[in-house]
Amino acid sequence: xxxxxxxxxxxxxxxxxxxxxxxxxxxxxxxxxxxxxxxxxxxxxxxxxxxxxxxxxxxxxxxxxxxxxxxxxxxxxxxxxxxxxxxxxxxxxxxxxxxxxxxxxxxxxxxxxxxxxxxxxxxxxxxxxxxxxxxxxxxxxxxxxxxxxxxxxxxxxxxxxxxxxxxxxxxxxxxxxxxxxxxxxxxxxxxxxxxxxxxxxxxxxxxxxxxxxxxxxxxxxxxxxxxxxxxxxxxxxxx
Ligand code: CA
Numbered sequence: 001x002x003x004x005x006x007x008x009x010x011x012x013x014x015x016x017x018x019x020x021x022x023x024x025x026x027x028x029x030x031x032x033x034x035x036x037x038x039x040x041x042x043x044x045x046x047x048x049x050x051x052x053x054x055x056x057x058x059x060x061x062x063x064x065x066x067x068x069x070x071x072x073x074x075x076x077x078x079x080x081x082x083x084x085x086x087x088x089x090x091x092x093x094x095x096x097x098x099x100x101x102x103x104x105x106x107x108x109x110x111x112x113x114x115x116x117x118x119x120x121x122x123x124x125x126x127x128x129x130x131x132x133x134x135x136x137x138x139x140x141x142x143x144x145x146x147x148x149x150x151x152x153x154x155x156x157x158x159x160x161x162x163x164x165x166x167x168x169x170x171x172x173x174x175x176x177x178x179x180x181x182x183x184x185x186x187x188x189x190x191x192x193x194x195x196x197x198x199x200x201x202x203x204x205x206x207x208x209x210x211x212x213x214x215x216x217x218x219x220x221x222x223x224x225x226x227x228x229x230x231x232x233x234x235x236x237x238x239x
Contacts, residue, residue, distance in 0.1 A: 108120060
C-alpha cells in the first residue's frame with residue numbers, strides 16, 4: 001500500500017535544457033506532482049535563473065548551446081549548494097563524472113524514464129530536507145545493517161561486524177554521502193588521501209571486502225559502473 005501523501009514532495013525545479021521535446025515531457029510529468037517547473041534554454045540563462053528563482057533543485061543538460069553543463073556546475077557551485085541532477089547523453093561519460101566531482105548530486109542518462117527521474121528527484125529533495133533537520137541521527141539503518149556512528153560499531157541484525165579502520169572509513173564515507181553517487185576519485189581521496197585518486201584497484205578490493213563482511217547488509221551499496229558507488233537510502237523516512 002502506498003501512502004501518496006508521504007511520497008509527494010514540493011518545490012521548484014529549474015530545468016536547464018535546450019531540447020524542447022524533453023522540456024515538454026517533463027512539464028507534463030511535473031503537473032501531477034507538488035513540483036513547480038521553471039525553464040532555461042542555455043547555460044548562461046540557467047545560471048541567471050538559479051539566482052532569480054532560487055530553485056530547490058536543478059535539472060541540468062550537459063550539452064547546451066552556449067556553455068557546457070560542466071561549466072554551469074562549476075559556476076553555480078561557487079556560490080550555491082542547490083542540488084543538481086545532470087541529464088547526460090551517451091558519449092558524455094567523462095563530462096558526467098566531472099560534473100559529479102565538481103559537486104553535481106546525481107545523473108540520469110538519456111533516454112530516461114519519467115518514473116526513474118521522479119524517483120531520483122524525490123531522493124535528492126528528501127535528503128535536502130533531512131540534512132536541514134536538526135535531529136540528525138548518529139545511527140544509520142538500511143535493511144538489517146545498522147551503523148552506530150558515535151560508538152563506531154557496525155551490526156548485521158544483532159551480530160556485531162568487525163571492520164578494519166579502512167573498511168569502516170569507506171563505509172562511513174558512503175554513509176556521509178548517502179543517496180548520492182560518490183565518484184571513484186572522490187572516494188579514493190576521502191578514504192585513502194589525495195595522492196591515491198588513481199588507485200581504483202584499492203577501491204574495488206575494499207568494496208569487495210566490505211560486501212563480504214556485510215553480506216546481505218551490503219545490498220545498499222550500489223555500483224555505478226564507470227562512475228562510482230552510491231549508498232541507497234531507505235525510502236521510508238522516520239518522522
Ligand atoms: Ca542538449
